Amino acid sequence: MKSQISTDLNPDISRPKVGIVxxxxxxxxxxxxxxxxxxxxxLISDLQTELRPExxxxxxxxxxxxxxxxxxxKEVAKLGPMIPENSFMTDICSLKQSQVxxxxxxxxxxxxxxxxxxxPAEDSLKGKRVALCPGRGxxxxxxxxxxxxxxxxxxxxxxxxEHDRTMAWTQALNHFILLCLGKAMDDxxxxxKQIMALATPSFEQQMEIVARLYHQDPELxxxxxxxxxxxxxxxxxxxxxxxxxxxxxKERDRAAFIKLFEEVQNLGHAVLLLKNFM
Amino acid sequence: MKSQISTDLNPDISRPKVGIVxxxxxxxxxxxxxxxxxxxxxLISDLQTELRPExxxxxxxxxxxxxxxxxxxKEVAKLGPMIPENSFMTDICSLKQSQVxxxxxxxxxxxxxxxxxxxPAEDSLKGKRVALCPGRGxxxxxxxxxxxxxxxxxxxxxxxxEHDRTMAWTQALNHFILLCLGKAMDDxxxxxKQIMALATPSFEQQMEIVARLYHQDPELxxxxxxxxxxxxxxxxxxxxxxxxxxxxxKERDRAAFIKLFEEVQNLGHAVLLLKNFM
Numbered sequence: 159m160k161s162q163i164s165t166d167l168n169p170d171i172s173r174p175k176v177g178i179v180x181x182x183x184x185x186x187x188x189x190x191x192x193x194x195x196x197x198x199x200x201l202i203s204d205l206q207t208e209l210r211p212e213x214x215x216x217x218x219x220x221x222x223x224x225x226x227x228x229x230x231x232k233e234v235a236k237l238g239p240m241i242p243e244n245s246f247m248t249d250i251c252s253l254k255q256s257q258v259x260x261x262x263x264x265x266x267x268x269x270x271x272x273x274x275x276x277x278p279a280e281d282s283l284k285g286k287r288v289a290l291c292p293g294r295g296x297x298x299x300x301x302x303x304x305x306x307x308x309x310x311x312x313x314x315x316x317x318x319x320e321h322d323r324t325m326a327w328t329q330a331l332n333h334f335i336l337l338c339l340g341k342a343m344d345d346x347x348x349x350x351k352q353i354m355a356l357a358t359p360s361f362e363q364q365m366e367i368v369a370r371l372y373h374q375d376p377e378l379x380x381x382x383x384x385x386x387x388x389x390x391x392x393x394x395x396x397x398x399x400x401x402x403x404x405x406x407x408k409e410r411d412r413a414a415f416i417k418l419f420e421e422v423q424n425l426g427h428a429v430l431l432l433k434n435f436m
Numbered sequence: 437m438k439s440q441i442s443t444d445l446n447p448d449i450s451r452p453k454v455g456i457v458x459x460x461x462x463x464x465x466x467x468x469x470x471x472x473x474x475x476x477x478x479l480i481s482d483l484q485t486e487l488r489p490e491x492x493x494x495x496x497x498x499x500x501x502x503x504x505x506x507x508x509x510k511e512v513a514k515l516g517p518m519i520p521e522n523s524f525m526t527d528i529c530s531l532k533q534s535q536v537x538x539x540x541x542x543x544x545x546x547x548x549x550x551x552x553x554x555x556p557a558e559d560s561l562k563g564k565r566v567a568l569c570p571g572r573g574x575x576x577x578x579x580x581x582x583x584x585x586x587x588x589x590x591x592x593x594x595x596x597x598e599h600d601r602t603m604a605w606t607q608a609l610n611h612f613i614l615l616c617l618g619k620a621m622d623d624x625x626x627x628x629k630q631i632m633a634l635a636t637p638s639f640e641q642q643m644e645i646v647a648r649l650y651h652q653d654p655e656l657x658x659x660x661x662x663x664x665x666x667x668x669x670x671x672x673x674x675x676x677x678x679x680x681x682x683x684x685x686k687e688r689d690r691a692a693f694i695k696l697f698e699e700v701q702n703l704g705h706a707v708l709l710l711k712n713f714m
Contacts, residue, residue: 275636289634314633324631327621328639334685335613335642338677340700343605346673350706353602355592356567358553361606363645364613365707367638372704376697377690384688393682395624399616400678404671407612410662412655419654422618426650428628429643 174246177214178202178222179233184278184375185250186224192283196305215240220298223249223261227381231260238264246298248272252382253325254291254318261293268295270302271318273325279373284310291318326388331396333371333379340368452524455492456480456500457511462556462653463528464502470561474583493518498576501527501539505659509538516542524576526550530660531603532569532596539571546573548580549596551603557651562588569596604666609674611649611657618646 176193180186181202193200201218203209214221215237225233230251238261241247245267251257258271271291280286288311292299303313316324343353354365371379383389406414454471458464459480471478479496481487492499493515503511508529516539519525523545529535536549549569558564566589570577581591594602621631632643649657661667684692 275634277637287633287635312633316634321634324634327626328631328635331617331620332636332639332642334678334681335617336638337696337700338674338681339609339613340703341681341696342609342670342673342677344699344703345677348605350703350710353606354707354710355565355590356553356594356599356602357565357606358610360614360645360648361610363641364610366711367641368700369704369707369711370638371697372701372708374701376694376701379697380690380693383685383693384690390682390686392620393678393685395620396616397675397678397682399620399623400612400671400675403612403616403619404668404675407661407671408668412658412662415658415661416654418615418619419649419657421622422615422646423650423652423654425618425622425628426647429632429647430650432628432632433644433647 174198174219175217176200176220176222177211177218178224179211179214179237180204180224180226182206183224183226185274186222188278188280189222189224189250192309196309211237212240215242215245219245221245221247221267223247223251225249225251226377227251227253227257227385228377230257234260235264239266241265241267243267246270246295246302248302250274252329252378253386254289254321255387256385258291258293258318268298269293270299271321272302273321277373282310285312286310287312287314289313289321290315291321322386323388325382326386326392329382330386330389331392333383334393334396336368336371339364340371452476452497453495454478454498454500455489455496456502457489457492457515458482458502458504460484461502461504463552464500466556466558467500467502467528470587474587489515490518493520493523497523499523499525499545501525501529503527503529504655505529505531505535505663508535512538513542517544519543519545521545524548524573524580526580528552530607530656531664532567532599533665534663536569536571536596546576547571548577549599550580551599555651560588563590564588565590565592567591567599568593569599600664601666603660604664604670607660608664608667609670611661612671612674614646614649617642618649 176198178186178190178200181190182204190200190202201209201214203211203214221241223234243266247261247265247267248270249257250272252273254271254273261269270293273289275287275289283306288306290303290313306313454476456464456468456478459468460482468478468480479487479492481489481492499519501512521544525539525543525545526548527535528550530551532549532551539547548571551567553565553567561584566584568581568591584591
């Protein structure tokens with residue numbers, strides 16, 4: 159019913175054709191499969207395909223830019239002007255501020271910034287979070303959000319700035335912590351088998367998160383870490399708190415430690431309450 | 437059958453009586469329930485009980501010291517000499533070096549250092565890790581390890597020094613990271629609801645670990661952080677790696693970032709392989 163409503167809004171696009179630029183990449187293939195599963199025809203272009211991005215711009219109503227962030231601006235600058243005004247362009251980059259600006263600058267069509275908050279190893283959208291940053295136009299935005307939700311995604315609408323500010327914590331700082339922990343263990347020659355034999359449930363979970371990095375793309379993680387304008391200050395904040403806590407520990411200032419611990423417990427409690435409602 | 441074997445080794449203790457010093461604390465109560473479930477008679481002493489530790493020393497063959505680490509040495513010094521030579525004394529402290537030394541110094545009986553690597557919220561021993569540090573004697577050590585294993589525990593035998601060195605990573609550093617992350621978020625006024633709406637699976641898991649702190653005892657965590665002689669150097673190592681990585685990110689040194697990332701991926705891979713065998 160919901161998708162009925164949205165196609166009513168766009169009577170000319172009851173079964174729009176989807177073009178995925180970078181469709182042979184891992185996320186590109188993921189979305190190709192997703193759209194095919196949703197019953198939409200899909201064309202893809204990539205370095206090795208005969209179809210060029212400009213073919214997709216001509217033949218498709220929906221253009222998904224699934225490209226490494228390094229080449230993204232150049233490709234959008236080239237392709238954007240070729241996309242008809244009543245078409246839809248979105249990206250799936252991990253950052254959104256400069257990406258949405260770039261699409262708005264070079265394309266006249268409707269634009270949404272999309273950040274699927276999961277990797278290509280996931281089977282389906284069910285329960286997966288997707289951040290949506292409105293760019294230009296409402297019709298395709300509504301269509302896109304409804305399609306994602308219909309397939310189980312939990313969408314959050316945020317401004318590109320708010321998105322990138324949040325990612326400095328949820329991605330950049332989180333990866334930073336995991337990398338520092340893993341690198342420190344590695345440099346100390348710590349034997350994973352030995353340490354896991356003495357792992358608390360909390361540390362075991364921490365190592366599971368470190369282990370997840372094994373499936374990830376180092377190039378993407380480098381860009382996430384280096385291209386977000388808010389990362390530096392978050393990393394500095396974390397390091398500053400590290401210095402403060404090291405001082406508290408060194409001076410055996412139990413009162414200060416317990417005060418800090420209880421503050422973090424309050425945050426933890428808020429997270430637990432949220433989980434119960436999720 | 438196994439427990440048959442061990443009681444054969446100790447014909448005088450086919451059904452030994454267990455005395456828990458500090459038996460009204462959360463872990464004390466957990467172990468009281470455990471031993472009762474194992475069919476052993478249990479006596480407890482605590483600040484509010486009529487039974488005194490010295491009553492337990494006289495009446496029980498097994499003495500479990502379930503006390504805060506701050507008062508542990510004083511209590512062991514008092515009680516140790518009263519425990520008969522053919523009895524068994526163990527503790528459940530989160531650190532083992534000074535604790536095992538202390539028990540060996542003041543008691544003549546058999547001694548084992550025990551660290552249950554889980555909290556009092558767990559239903560049973562099944563699949564839970566327990567570190568055992570042999571102190572003095574083999575008969576009770578065998579009895580104790582077999583009892584724990586029979587009830588599903590995964591025991592690891594380590595020296596007290598190796599135990600504490602490992603805990604500087606699995607407990608002290610892990611807690612340090614969680615506290616710095618939580619405190620930084622709190623100070624930045626980050627709304628848990630908003631950030632969780634944009635959480636990746638990795639960050640969500642990280643916040644679940646932070647949330648676990650809600651159930652923990654700040655006093656115990658202060659002691660774990662401040663009393664382990666190996667903690668300072670591990671925290672310094674982690675901070676040093678933080679400085680290095682911040683520099684790599686600031687200078688946008690992709691090659692260095694990717695090299696580091698791949699090193700941590702190798703560690704992650706080793707952890708994944710272990711998990712598959714666990």
